[in-house]
Amino acid sequence: MAPRRLKPDQITEMFRRFQAADPAPEGELDYVNPYTLLVAVVLSAQATDVGVNRATGPLFKFVDTPEKMVELGEAELISYIRTIGLYRMKARNVIALSQILIDRYGSEVPRDRAALEELPGVGRKTANVVLNIAFGEPTIAVDTHLFRLGNRTGLAPGKTPLEVELKLEKVVPPEYKRHAHHWLILHGRYVCKARKPECPRCLINDLCLFKEKTVSVP
DNA sequence: ATCCCGAGGG
DNA sequence: CCCTCTGGAT
DSSP states (O other), X not given: OOOOOOOHHHHHHHHHHHHHHOSSOOOSOOOSSHHHHHHHHHHTTTSOHHHHHHHHHHHHHHOOSHHHHHHHOHHHHHHHHTTSTTHHHHXXXXXXXXXXXXXXXXXXXOSOHHHHHHSTTOOHHHHHHHHHHHHOOOOOOOOHHHHHHHHHHSSSOOSSHHXXXXXXXXXXXXXXXXXXXXXXXXXXXXXXXXXSOOGGGOTTTTTOOOTTOOOOOO
16 A cells, blocks of 8 residues: 655644754764764664663773774773673774774765765664764664654655655755754654654644554543 | 674563 | 664675
């Protein structure tokens, strides 16, 4: 069956409300510079931001450059991030990625999608987050939250994250693109949750096309 | 499609 | 016990 989708004026209204409620949304991953942001996002795969911040707090206090990370080494890095899921692969990727930044990019985080996606542990979603947060570009990173909301609300239905991203690129009004990722991710994290969406206190529940919408009982 | 892989919630 | 959490590589 063809997925129902919101109309342009409804989408504009949706983002108008998001902006009114939270004019300058921010991500919840802690970082001190573009490099630590990149590391934090790599570590955040299949992990909670709280869990990532707990590990990166002590780490970034001393290790905030690619050189210091390579010097720290994989085994030591693991001692910091052992409480995060998938830590072996992540530690290996962070060390390798740091060495590549030193060798090819003068220890800077490249402001370039292709260059970012060549780094181990960095895919399209991570590259989009870095471009958006570190460099202020209007990219819309589609993670598990955006993918769910795009389909559930009718904002941008798609079978894959990339499909949802390209559709968002088309339907989100230009003036809202820069913050679309943050608004949607925060909404997905606290209100439009995967398990038990709290529709009664959702500020766009009258626009949303979710069929099993929970209704408030007066 | 499957693996990686710990913490927290229900 | 079950599932989910700002995925990526094979």
